[in-house]
Amino acid sequence: MCGIVGLHLREPSLYPRLGELLTGMLCQVTERGPDSAGVAVYGDPRWSPPGEASVSLLTGARTADDVAAAVRVLLPEAGVVDAGQTLVVHAAAPPDALVSAVRDAVPGAVVTGAGEEVAVLKGVGHPQSLAAEFGLPAAQGWQGVAHTRMATESAVTPAHCHPFSVGTDQCLVHNGSFANHATIRRELRAAGAAFDSDNDSEVGARFVAAQLAAGYDLEKSLKLLCERFDGFYTLLVSTRDSFAVVRDAIACKPAVVAETPLWVAMASEYRALAGLPGVEAARIFEPEPEEVYAWQR
Amino acid sequence: MAALSTSDVAVEPAVVDLSFTGVRELNAALHAPDVADKASAWRVTSPAGRHSIAVGLDAEVDVRIEGHVGYYCAGMNQLATVTVEGNAGVGVAENMMSGTVRVRGNASQSAGATAHGGLLVVEGSASARCGISMKGVDIVVGGDVGHMSAFMGQAGRLVVCGDAGDALGDSVYEARIYVAGAVKSLGADCVEKEVRPEHLAELAGLLHAAGIDADATSFRRYGSARRLYNFHVDNASAY
Numbered sequence: 001m002c003g004i005v006g007l008h009l010r011e012p013s014l015y016p017r018l019g020e021l022l023t024g025m026l027c028q029v030t031e032r033g034p035d036s037a038g039v040a041v042y043g044d045p046r047w048s049p050p051g052e053a054s055v056s057l058l059t060g061a062r063t064a065d066d067v068a069a070a071v072r073v074l075l076p077e078a079g080v081v082d083a084g085q086t087l088v089v090h091a092a093a094p095p096d097a098l099v100s101a102v103r104d105a106v107p108g109a110v111v112t113g114a115g116e117e118v119a120v121l122k123g124v125g126h127p128q129s130l131a132a133e134f135g136l137p138a139a140q141g142w143q144g145v146a147h148t149r150m151a152t153e154s155a156v157t158p159a160h161c162h163p164f165s166v167g168t169d170q171c172l173v174h175n176g177s178f179a180n181h182a183t184i185r186r187e188l189r190a191a192g193a194a195f196d197s198d199n200d201s202e203v204g205a206r207f208v209a210a211q212l213a214a215g216y217d218l219e220k221s222l223k224l225l226c227e228r229f230d231g232f233y234t235l236l237v238s239t240r241d242s243f244a245v246v247r248d249a250i251a252c253k254p255a256v257v258a259e260t261p262l263w264v265a266m267a268s269e270y271r272a273l274a275g276l277p278g279v280e281a282a283r284i285f286e287p288e289p290e291e292v293y294a295w296q297r
Numbered sequence: 298m299a300a301l302s303t304s305d306v307a308v309e310p311a312v313v314d315l316s317f318t319g320v321r322e323l324n325a326a327l328h329a330p331d332v333a334d335k336a337s338a339w340r341v342t343s344p345a346g347r348h349s350i351a352v353g354l355d356a357e358v359d360v361r362i363e364g365h366v367g368y369y370c371a372g373m374n375q376l377a378t379v380t381v382e383g384n385a386g387v388g389v390a391e392n393m394m395s396g397t398v399r400v401r402g403n404a405s406q407s408a409g410a411t412a413h414g415g416l417l418v419v420e421g422s423a424s425a426r427c428g429i430s431m432k433g434v435d436i437v438v439g440g441d442v443g444h445m446s447a448f449m450g451q452a453g454r455l456v457v458c459g460d461a462g463d464a465l466g467d468s469v470y471e472a473r474i475y476v477a478g479a480v481k482s483l484g485a486d487c488v489e490k491e492v493r494p495e496h497l498a499e500l501a502g503l504l505h506a507a508g509i510d511a512d513a514t515s516f517r518r519y520g521s522a523r524r525l526y527n528f529h530v531d532n533a534s535a536y
Binding site: 250251254256269270271272273274275284285286288289 | 345346347348365367368384386387403405406424425443444445
């Protein structure tokens with residue numbers, strides 16, 4: 001069991017409340033995954049200042065000051081934000097160049113996300129404590145995704161937490177388990193992909209990233225995932241302009257979507273949506289098996 | 298959260314606001330041996346999708362829940378009438394024994410799972426596995442049902458006024474299934490059967506009990522072909 005919540009805001013006046021709303025949603029799915037958690041936030045000016053790229057990092061024992069000193073050797077203007085077990089480095093550079101510079105400056109660090117919009121923060125601990133550690137309640141932005149993990153197939157570490165963000169401004173969270181992930185991981189490795197963990201969900205994220213890189217849109221990429229992956233899954237996948245949900249062929253894992261003119265939200269359970277403004281008038285439905293639901297910014 | 302005291306429930310209907318009272322306290326009050334003497338009608342407000350609201354009731358009380366509920370609402374119900382003025386999460390009225398559970402909105406997966414008796418009405422649609430392993434309950438759905446509904450249904454009646462998803466009645470035993478709309482596909486050993494006068498009468502009775510206005514003659518009947526009941530030697534190689 002794991003918990004998924006996601007919120008895609010359509011109404012700009014709600015952007016300052018993204019973190020507050022997402023924190024409330026995350027806390028409602030704590031029981032579904034109390035061992036660790038992660039969030040992805042699109043458009044927060046602390047983590048993703050306008051005109052800059054940012055890289056989210058797990059650096060183990062290295063402190064924010066230590067990482068900042070190492071990164072500024074290569075990028076003197078870089079900023080480093082301490083978000084608990086994750087650090088966010090931002091600078092006026094293309095995302096790929098920033099990732100490369102950060103990897104050189106902080107060898108051994110795990111990159112949990114990179115892009116011009118997204119910050120991906122992960123940690124081990126109680127989801128409510130982690131939300132405070134991340135500084136999530138104060139976050140702003142236009143889209144956010146969060147996951148509470150109850151590990152079933154790989155270790156409980158920050159690197160094994162969702163979201164898995166393996167392409168620029170992409171993000172995937174998963175409730176379920178893939179049965180044939182080892183086979184697909186071998187195929188993706190043969191095609192040049194490098195993995196950060198042995199988590200089955202990372203295979204899903206890298207598969208989607210490979211399809212997007214091949215030129216398919218998110219909807220088509222998720223249809224291809226349905227064809228290729230065996231197992232149980234409810235997935236919430238986001239990019240810098242899309243927010244999409246898909247479930248396996250028997251809809252094994254729960255999902256509920258609510259939609260209003262102000263926002264689209266998805267969660268494992270309705271109670272995570274119950275506090276959203278205007279939910280009383282929302283169109284609420286459960287996604288059908290193997291049907292891709294996608295919303296564009 | 299304070300436990301409910303007698304004074305809290307001395308008025309009729311008793312009102313419990315789940316913004317202030319925990320589900321455990323509510324259920325404990327509803328489980329009290331003298332619950333029907335205290336108040337035979339209960340209103341529950343601000344359910345906010347909480348799980349296990351009004352489970353395990355065993356008295357002739359009327360419980361009205363004003364909003365959406367989470368998992369297992371009215372599970373194991375006996376005698377009570379529970380109405381959800383909203384949607385219900387997974388497993389509403391699971392293992393119900395008697396009484397009536399009514400969902401005014403839609404129900405999630407496994408509505409009425411394993412239920413032995415009573416009447417479950419979903420005025421909207423129910424999603425996958427509605428009536429899975431039903432053992433005597435009557436379920437009337439005003440809209441559609443999802444895939445694998447009435448899976449391994451042993452007894453009772455499932456009435457669907459809309460459409461049914463894939464694999465309806467897979468491995469069904471003696472549950473009887475009526476569907477007015479389209480059936481996407483039938484599951485293993487489930488077949489369409491003749492609608493005889495006794496079935497029309499049964500169906501009319503169920504629709505009447507559910508308070509749903511539908512023409513009994515527009516339904517088709519499905520049930521077990523009874524080919525999975527006994528081991529067949531031709532299937533030996535499959536084991």
